[in-house]
Amino acid sequence: MxxxxxxxxxxxxxxxxxxxxxxxxxxxxxxxxxxxxxxxxxxxxxxxxxxxxxxxxxxxxxxxxxxxxxxxxxxxxxxxxxxxxxxxxxxxxxxxxxxxxxxxxxxxxxxxxxxxxxxxxxxxxxxxxxxxxxxxxxxxxxxxxxxxxxxxxxxxxxxxxxxxxxxxxxxxxxDPDTHDFFAGTISHFPHIVAAGLVHQLKEEGQKEPVLNDLAAGGFRDITRIASASPVMWRDILLSNKEVLLAIIDQWQKKMHQVRSMIEEGNEDALHSFFQTAKHTRDALPVRKKGAIPSFYDLFVDVPDHPGVISDVTGLLAKDRISITNIRILETREDITGVLRLSFRAEEDQLKAKSLLRENLYDAYEAP
CATH class of the missing domain: 3.40.50.720 (NAD(P)-binding Rossmann-like Domain)
Structure with missing residues (x-):
């Protein structure tokens, strides 16, 4: 060779x-x-x-x-x-x-x-x-x-x-057709949905600026893939047009069904809609890499005490464990706060979890 x-x-x-x-x-x-x-x-x-x-x-x-x-x-x-x-x-x-x-x-x-x-x-x-x-x-x-x-x-x-x-x-x-259908379903279309949600926030946020502050939490997490390269995603969508047009049509039909459930006040149908989604998502593989890059997150309960964040990050730095992102999810006076630490790899996540528990921190992965 x-x-x-x-x-x-x-x-x-x-x-x-x-x-x-x-x-x-x-x-x-x-x-x-x-x-x-x-x-x-x-x-x-x-x-x-x-x-x-x-x-x-x-x-x-x-x-x-x-x-x-x-x-x-x-x-x-x-x-x-x-x-x-x-x-x-x-x-x-x-x-x-x-x-x-x-x-x-x-x-x-x-x-x-x-x-x-x-x-x-x-x-x-x-x-x-x-x-x-x-x-x-x-x-x-x-x-x-x-x-x-x-x-x-x-x-x-x-x-x-x-x-x-x-x-x-x-x-x-x-074969190429099967690949494009699979990729369109689990990667390309989710990027369209994420970008669409961000567009909706932008339009509503111009009328109500406080929405942008409220979106700093969960909304920002679920739309993170909207930050991908516009040039790359323009080309991907146009090169997989037939697959994506069919998926968009199916999505619009599903959203019309959900709209009808809400309009009619159909409690049983809405419960079934979310229950099916929960069961399906919970059954997805957790330890495998898929088409969309995974977060390797660790949640750490921390007391409301000066220096606690530097203590957590210092422990990880001493053991040469690299953090890609850190966010404070909750810090209210006199209650336990929560840090969310993000890592590049599952190995780093698990090492950090073990190290923090050894130092009496309650560290856990998302359920």
Missing amino acids: GKNVLIAGLGLIGGSLALAVKKEHPEAVITGFDVNERVMKTALALDVIDISAPTLSDGAKDADLIIIAAPIRQTVAIIHDLAALPLKEGAIITDAGSTKKTVCEAAEALKERPVTFIGGHPMAGSHKSGVEASRVRLFENAYYIFTPSRSEHERTMIRLQNWLKGTKARFIRL
């Missing part, structure tokens, strides 16, 4: 894939290409890549593996650019896009070239973006979906999985 890898697109996903490949294949030379020169310089400075390529052609010509980690529209453009460039015979080309039918159709342009294209989608992410947020464990235990064409040799698929085994992801295969 050759040792040259090109990462085209040096954001969170591209950078994290570079780190995962480098960890498993330390002999490989990781070349990075990005349209933003500053990003390439940052990737070099952080040792995410070994070499930066001044052009796509320079990076692609000797690459044994090319990973395209860019928004869908750019991914399609890069594929067409690659189809016109000199490429190494036997090279594997894959992508990391959230929709697969559009990308795989674009990859038909590579059919006559001595390379193999296999669509890919690592179903993991972070609340941070950019190459600075890259981390080798981003994909650990996440699903990594491949959409190979039926004509691909099994040996090529195995080669790609060997290249990417440093991700420690769970590899599965789907």
Whole structure:
């Protein structure tokens, strides 16, 4: 197996894939290409890549593996650019896009070239973006979906999985249409709903500004995915249009049913609506990574006492446990308050829970 890898697109996903490949294949030379020169310089400075390529052609010509980690529209453009460039015979080309039918159709342009294209989608992410947020464990235990064409040799698929085994992801295969339906249901459509809720808050908040202050708690949590890249989500939605239009129609029908329940005062129907939702959600896997990045939260009961927050954070810092976010949920005089600590990984969450309990704090996960 050759040792040259090109990462085209040096954001969170591209950078994290570079780190995962480098960890498993330390002999490989990781070349990075990005349209933003500053990003390439940052990737070099952080040792995410070994070499930066001044052009796509320079990076692609000797690459044994090319990973395209860019928004869908750019991914399609890069594929067409690659189809016109000199490429190494036997090279594997894959992508990391959230929709697969559009990308795989674009990859038909590579059919006559001595390379193999296999669509890919690592179903993991972070609340941070950019190459600075890259981390080798981003994909650990996440699903990594491949959409190979039926004509691909099994040996090529195995080669790609060997290249990417440093991700420690769970590899599965789907056809592009099935992938896009699954992703549309559990990832793309929830982003539309979250953005819609935020738009509604914005409109109502202009009339009643206090709404924005009240939304700082639970509302902000349930709409957190609305903070994702507008460019990325514009491209995803347009590339998965047919699936999303059907899901939106189903959603509108369901909301019309709920509206009728409320209008008619149908207590039994409303109770059943929420009970079914509760049972379904409670049955979802807790310890697995899905399409939407998980929070690894820990709740800590703390007394109303000066210095208690610094004591909690100091204990974690001493044990080198990194907190990504901290929020005070309740601090009223003379009662126990609650801190919510967020972590990058479940391992950090569990270590923090054990450490805080050893120091007599009541630390627990959300039910």
